[in-house]
Amino acid sequence: MCTLEKRGDLFLLTLTGDGEHRFHPDTIATILSLLEQAKSQSTRGSILITTANGKFFSNGFDLAWAQTAGSKTGAANRLHQMVESFKPVVAALLDLPMPTIAALNGHAAAAGLMLAISHDYVFMRKDRGVLYMSEVDIGLSMPDYFSALVRAKIGTSAARRELLLSGKKIRGEEAVGLGIVDSAAYDSEEGVVEASVRLGEKLAAKKWSGEVYASIRKSLYPELCGILGLEARVFATPKL
Amino acid sequence: MCSLEKRDRLFILKLTGDGEHRLNPTLLDSLRSTINKIRSDPSSSKSVLITTSDGKFFSNGYDLALAESNPSLSVLMDAKLRSLIADLISLPMPTIAAVTGHASAAGCILAMSHDYVLMRRDRGFLYMSELDIELIVPAWFMAVIRMKIGSPAARRDVILTAAKVTADVGVKMGIVDSAYDSAVETVEAAVKLGEEIIKRGGDGHVYGKMRETLLREVLSHTIGEDESGLSVVRNTGSKL
Numbered sequence: 001m002c003t004l005e006k007r008g009d010l011f012l013l014t015l016t017g018d019g020e021h022r023f024h025p026d027t028i029a030t031i032l033s034l035l036e037q038a039k040s041q042s043t044r045g046s047i048l049i050t051t052a053n054g055k056f057f058s059n060g061f062d063l064a065w066a067q068t069a070g071s072k073t074g075a076a077n078r079l080h081q082m083v084e085s086f087k088p089v090v091a092a093l094l095d096l097p098m099p100t101i102a103a104l105n106g107h108a109a110a111a112g113l114m115l116a117i118s119h120d121y122v123f124m125r126k127d128r129g130v131l132y133m134s135e136v137d138i139g140l141s142m143p144d145y146f147s148a149l150v151r152a153k154i155g156t157s158a159a160r161r162e163l164l165l166s167g168k169k170i171r172g173e174e175a176v177g178l179g180i181v182d183s184a185a186y187d188s189e190e191g192v193v194e195a196s197v198r199l200g201e202k203l204a205a206k207k208w209s210g211e212v213y214a215s216i217r218k219s220l221y222p223e224l225c226g227i228l229g230l231e232a233r234v235f236a237t238p239k240l
Numbered sequence: 241m242c243s244l245e246k247r248d249r250l251f252i253l254k255l256t257g258d259g260e261h262r263l264n265p266t267l268l269d270s271l272r273s274t275i276n277k278i279r280s281d282p283s284s285s286k287s288v289l290i291t292t293s294d295g296k297f298f299s300n301g302y303d304l305a306l307a308e309s310n311p312s313l314s315v316l317m318d319a320k321l322r323s324l325i326a327d328l329i330s331l332p333m334p335t336i337a338a339v340t341g342h343a344s345a346a347g348c349i350l351a352m353s354h355d356y357v358l359m360r361r362d363r364g365f366l367y368m369s370e371l372d373i374e375l376i377v378p379a380w381f382m383a384v385i386r387m388k389i390g391s392p393a394a395r396r397d398v399i400l401t402a403a404k405v406t407a408d409v410g411v412k413m414g415i416v417d418s419a420y421d422s423a424v425e426t427v428e429a430a431v432k433l434g435e436e437i438i439k440r441g442g443d444g445h446v447y448g449k450m451r452e453t454l455l456r457e458v459l460s461h462t463i464g465e466d467e468s469g470l471s472v473v474r475n476t477g478s479k480l
Contacts, residue, residue: 099400120400155392179393203401212374213400219382220399 001027004034009045009204010197011038011098015052020059023111027062028085035092044207046098047200050119051193057104058112060134061086083143086111090145091228093118094218097210099203103196104181105189110134114146117153120217121199122181123192130169131180137167145227152221155179241270244277249286250434251278251333255293263346264303265313268320275327285332285444288434291354292338292427299347301369321346322380322461325353329455332444334437338430339407339416340423344369349381352388352415353458355451356433360426361407361419371402380461387455390414 005012013034015021023031038048052058066078093100093115102116104124109132116122116131124131135142142164154160159178162168172184186192218225225231245252253274255261278284293299302321307314328335337354344367351357351366359366368385370377377399389395394413397403410416420426452459 120396153392155390179391182393206372206402208371209374212371212376216371216377217400219377219379220385220395222379222382 002030002034004037006041009047010200011041011046011048013038013048013050015050015058018054020056021052021054021112022059022062022064023082023086023115024062024065025082025085028082028089032085032089032092035089035096038098039092039096042097042210044209045204046210047204048096048098048100048119049103049193049196049200050100050115051103051189051196052105053189055106055128056112057102057106057108057129058115059107060110060112063138079140082111086114087143087145087228090114090118090149091230094221094225094228094230095214097214099200099208099213101196101200103192104129105192107132110140111146114149117149117180121196123186123195123199124172124175124181124184125186125188125192126172126184127187130171131163131175132167132169133164134167136165145224148224148227152224153180241267242274244274247431248435249283249288249438250431251281251287251289252431253278253289253291255291255299258295260297260300261293261295261347262300262303262306263317263321263350264306265316265320268317268324272320272324272327275324275331278333279327279331286438286441287333287444288437289331289333289335289354290338290427290430290434291335291350292430293341295341296364297341297347298337298339298343298351298364300342301345301347304373317346318378321350325349325380325384326459328353329459330448330452332448334434334444334447336430336434338427339364339366340426342367345373345375346381349384352384356430357410357416358418358420358426358430358433359407359410359416360421360423362421363423365404365406366398366410366415367402367404368398369402371400380458383458383461387458388415 002013002015061079061082066075069075069078100119101121102119104116104122106129108116113131113133150160150164154163156179159180162178163180175181176184183195186195218230241256243254243256278289302317335354336356336358337351339351339357339359341364343351348366348368385395385399389398391414398405405413405415407416407419411419420429
């Protein structure tokens with residue numbers, strides 16, 4: 001389902017296998033626990049890179065699982081369960097005491113795209129993979145923390161409109177132009193991961209305090225932190 | 241400390257001497273009283289303020305050595321700078337920062353709190369150093385950053401990589417309005433811009449009120465906000 005590897009300074013979180021890496025409650029719980037593991041093992045110079053195998057980074061919540069509840073109410077409850085349990089994943093990433101990089105090997109849709117933009121840096125492929133907020137097409141409303149994440153990370157009203165209201169499948173070059181990803185200059189899965197590792201090593205060399213990094217990151221996004229219930233301030237003890 | 245010159249209808253405020261122009265309580269008081277003098281000048285609503293400096297630094301931020309020796313002074317300097325920035329935001333005239341040296345942390349906030357930022361490209365950088373020196377960025381600094389830097393990626397680069405932003409990069413990021421080949425040319429351009437603005441006419445009082453509305457978010461932090469978890473020094477000494 002997903003694995004956490006340590007390679008020197010780098011924590012590599014991978015959504016494994018060839019499927020759509022949909023977020024079922026079990027997947028969400030696993031991701032959360034792996035993030036907690038990375039946090040507990042973090043030191044100065046730690047970096048998180050999140051990626052996936054195959055055609056998809058993640059296609060969002062496991063809606064098929066929601067449907068198998070057997071009733072409309074049951075399906076709605078299951079969807080609500082996934083929405084609520086995914087919120088701590090976003091919070092954990094915002095709170096993580098190290099720089100974070102999403103290396104998009106393939107398509108990122110809905111909650112899958114939200115996972116991506118919860119990272120400090122996002123790289124994607126030029127040749128493959130689209131970003132897609134499917135909600136407007138499938139008639140789902142958006143959780144408050146999704147919109148707050150989009151407002152925090154994507155700056156122009158045109159970009160937010162294209163992403164949330166157009167049902168567009170956005171490819172690499174356009175994603176860079178809209179400010180959704182940092183770079184889409186890569187022609188392969190390996191290329192995206194290599195670029196992430198290069199950036200990761202550059203940031204790791206700064207040996208920043210993870211606690212200070214996380215605190216400063218949270219203060220960049222006060223509205224989002226408010227919705228996630230994250231304290232943006234750290235009451236630091238003075239050095240004596 | 242600081243000097244005030246009147247050139248026709250331009251007020252030129254200069255941080256004097258060859259030092260780092262650290263924003264200690266004395267300099268902050270001096271700046272505030274000078275701004276008050278400008279405000280109460282009868283010609284103020286038809287004038288322009290240019291702020292510049294002597295030497296290698298615009299300002300290297302708070303006096304951290306002082307704060308280390310007496311932590312209550314950290315609170316005092318923050319309160320005094322907040323008041324100064326509130327005064328600049330409500331000032332009934334356009335303001336231009338002619339940045340001819342390094343502007344770090346609180347010094348960078350001071351520069352960015354002007355309506356126009358003109359900067360030399362041959363030397364000096366804007367540097368939100370907090371991540372490097374392990375200081376928390378106060379919430380009201382973040383409000384200035386949000387108001388003055390439009391792109392989420394640029395904000396992240398400035399705050400979360402502690403980027404040393406030279407003038408040309410600053411122009412690209414939308415932090416700096418224009419870049420010049422030397423200190424002298426920067427100040428000359430500021431004077432020219434000031435004179436153009438004055439020629440356009442208009443009522444400084446209206447201008448000041450509109451600016452307050454535009455930057456309301458910064459003012460809501462600067463006036464009367466209770467923040468007990470203020471930035472606390474962990475390390476002394478800048479890396480400059």
